Amino acid sequence: MLSEPQSGYDLKRNFDQALNNFWSAELSQIYPQLKKMEASGLLKCHEEESASGPNRRVYTRSAKGRLELLEWLADGPQVGEERISYLTQVFFLNELDDKKDGLSFMQELRDYMVDRYEYLVEVDGFLRKDDPRYPNDLPDDEFFPQLTLALGLKRIKATIEWCDETIKRMKTRIGD
């Protein structure tokens, strides 16, 4: 992102597409943030006329901005806690009177994960097919975006496995 000059609107689109739901941001967060970064000298801005609608405010990284980016990467991976909302729900599943309701919950979760998995496989296939010049791997501008996809696939697969094992364990407990 911001490797090439972009407006807030472009950035939003790239965020949504490229990071495949591993990070998102609303325009109401992006626009003030870009202004803040411009004010502290990390970005430069120039206006462009738009064919439709208001002028585009196009941002470019400054030398200072680039330095800060390199520092951010040099600090190493940010491995803070990863929040999974539905796990807090799973925790409360033993409060249910009818144990079959817990099973339904897990089956619903599994169905969602399978749908998502199939969607990501499709996106991944599209990325890989596009360029036959590199039989061993993708060019740089596709390699790094594809890494986020590859992790997504592995993690969702692991989650589906967990759903299956949990459903099996729950069925045994119900005595079904």
Added chain:
Amino acid sequence: MLSEPQSGYDLKRNFDQALNNFWSAELSQIYPQLKKMEASGLLKCHEEESASGPNRRVYTRSAKGRLELLEWLADGPQVGEERISYLTQVFFLNELDDKKDGLSFMQELRDYMVDRYEYLVEVDGFLRKDDPRYPNDLPDDEFFPQLTLALGLKRIKATIEWCDETIKRMKTRIGD
């Protein structure tokens, strides 16, 4: 949580331990939240003297609170986006002049994940060993907390696999 009467302090401890870093909350978030839930009739509160320090404000779920919990579960799993900070960093790794810096980044990430995996295996082993009365599975009060652990293990394993594959791909690209 809140299956049994608890103070904000208890809740924090249980959150941290039981959800194994899949969810956390600070006391400064918990205390006002409990007051809010008491005000809207979801919780009841009574004070207890404490052996050390100020009185304990102990909360219990009300009938209304229990209903709301059941509705929350009946709505199905909350499968919102899962944010992974380090993936946004991976995305920018192709900005680095020296490709070996990208490799170091991935190796640092792998080391962290391996450490975390080994820690979770230990915790999981401790949970399973404690009760020999159930040879096939755990009692209810351990089964549900263990599910969060089981998912954590599968996901971290998947992440380590991804790190290994990525490191391999990166090495090939460098020509090492």
Added chain:
DNA sequence: CTATGCTATATAACTGTTTATATAGCTGGT
């Protein structure tokens, strides 16, 4: 006896993020 750490609650300040709303003009369909 002093420092550290634990139980226990509370608030202020700040940052991050989402939802809702507004404006403005262009494009394509019915």
Added chain:
DNA sequence: ACCAGCTATATAAACAGTTATATAGCATAG
């Protein structure tokens, strides 16, 4: 002609969450 949908920016209000700070008493280690 009208409506829906897209590009494009902007702000207000609300909500979520963290960091810092304060108070207070007890226990334990050095």
